[in-house]
Amino acid sequence: MTATPIWHLVLKDLRRFAPFAAPAVLFMAADRFFACGSFGDSSGSTNELGIWTTILQWPMIVFVGLALGGKDRAIGDQTFWRTHPQAPTTVAIAKLIGLLILMIHPAALIDFLRALQHDLSASSATLMGLERCGTVGLVSSAALLLGASTTSLLRALTSSLE
Numbered sequence: 001m002t003a004t005p006i007w008h009l010v011l012k013d014l015r016r017f018a019p020f021a022a023p024a025v026l027f028m029a030a031d032r033f034f035a036c037g038s039f040g041d042s043s044g045s046t047n048e049l050g051i052w053t054t055i056l057q058w059p060m061i062v063f064v065g066l067a068l069g070g071k072d073r074a075i076g077d078q079t080f081w082r083t084h085p086q087a088p089t090t091v092a093i094a095k096l097i098g099l100l101i102l103m104i105h106p107a108a109l110i111d112f113l114r115a116l117q118h119d120l121s122a123s124s125a126t127l128m129g130l131e132r133c134g135t136v137g138l139v140s141s142a143a144l145l146l147g148a149s150t151t152s153l154l155r156a157l158t159s160s161l162e
Contacts, residue, residue, distance in 0.1 A: 005086055009094035014101060017068055021102040024060035028107050028136075031057050032114045061136060064103055065143025068095055070150065095144055103140045108133035 030053040111132035115125035 005090050006094045006097065009086070009091060010097045010101070013068060013071070013094065013098035016071070017064065017098070017102060020067055021064050024057065024064050024103065025106045025110075027053050027057035027060050029110050032110050058139065061103060061140050062143040065099065065140035066147035068098060068102070069144035069147025092148075095148070096141070099137075099140055099144055104133050104137045107136040 108129040112125045112129035115128040116122070120128070
């Protein structure tokens with residue numbers, strides 16, 4: 001297993017899923033900045049916007065994980081191209097790296113910057129970023145695995161409701 005096929009898959013996923021991940025990252029940033037009252041005053045409208053960003057960010061994170069896992073499934077015999085099959089471990093590693101770049105790293109960076117904005121120490125800000133990394137990583141990785149083990153996004157959503 002060489003790094004070239006992995007990075008080829010990662011770059012393909014970044015090109016394909018960046019438009020889906022961008023709204024999720026924007027919701028994560030809005031949640032951290034609007035929900036905490038960073039912009040504007042603490043009136044009801046700012047807090048309502050913060051509540052909505054908090055609620056809407058998680059379905060977006062799950063959707064990106066499901067879509068990323070479901071496109072080139074690492075589980076089963078349908079990995080990447082039929083004419084140029086990739087090993088399931090190659091596809092799985094590429095999907096995890098893509099998830100790290102698209103969702104987990106931006107979430108940690110947003111929390112780190114938010115903590116620094118509140119004059120916390122660099123070590124406290126790093127811990128807050130790592131905590132967010134774990135939370136978003138756990139949710140999006142579970143969605144990635146669910147998407148990789150089902151044949152369609154609709155089946156993934158219905159199986160998660162059972």
